[in-house]
Amino acid sequence: MNDQPPQTADVPTPARTRRRIDPERSRVEFRVPHFYGLLKVKGRFERYTGTLDLSGEPTVELTIDADSVQTKQKARDKHLRSPDFFNTDSHPHVRFTSHTSRLAAGRLHVEGHLEAAGHTVPLQLEAVVRPVGDELEIVAETAVDQQELGMTWSPLGITRTPSTLIVKGRLVKDS
Numbered sequence: 001m002n003d004q005p006p007q008t009a010d011v012p013t014p015a016r017t018r019r020r021i022d023p024e025r026s027r028v029e030f031r032v033p034h035f036y037g038l039l040k041v042k043g044r045f046e047r048y049t050g051t052l053d054l055s056g057e058p059t060v061e062l063t064i065d066a067d068s069v070q071t072k073q074k075a076r077d078k079h080l081r082s083p084d085f086f087n088t089d090s091h092p093h094v095r096f097t098s099h100t101s102r103l104a105a106g107r108l109h110v111e112g113h114l115e116a117a118g119h120t121v122p123l124q125l126e127a128v129v130r131p132v133g134d135e136l137e138i139v140a141e142t143a144v145d146q147q148e149l150g151m152t153w154s155p156l157g158i159t160r161t162p163s164t165l166i167v168k169g170r171l172v173k174d175s
Helices: 074-081
Strands: 018-021 027-034 039-045 048-053 059-065 093-104 107-116 119-132 135-144 163-173
Touching: 018 135, 039 074, 059 107, 107 135, 119 163
Parallel strands: none
Antiparallel strands: 018 048, 018 163, 027 039, 027 163, 048 059, 059 093, 093 107, 107 119, 119 135, 135 163
């Protein structure tokens, strides 16, 4: 999978079908500015499901198992699952649901809401969507203010906002 988004000038419009994300060939990642913005904590979620329905007005849904957070540091991952952050015991999922979407020239403009840790925030994003054989490739990136989701823990104020949420992957026909 190419990490660079394709140029949209030569991106054909994908077929109007319902698709689901293929977790074997996709990634849901995040980056959080840390140490006063000089460093970034990078992580990913191991388990998630998602759909892109193009059969009518485009709709997007993504559900992430918050307990599947991984940053390659066990103590930090345990802390991210705690009530200071995702509070996975009480709120096991992070969900994004679109309200309005528009697909034009290989770009998907989406407005919706993100639910995490018992809080909901509006979220806008733009994704590049392009056909690859009978599948679709999607690359989406957006900024999320984690403090609006109640994730305010920051020793000495060294964690900054916003965080970046990245989805890259393949969408296959939903059976």
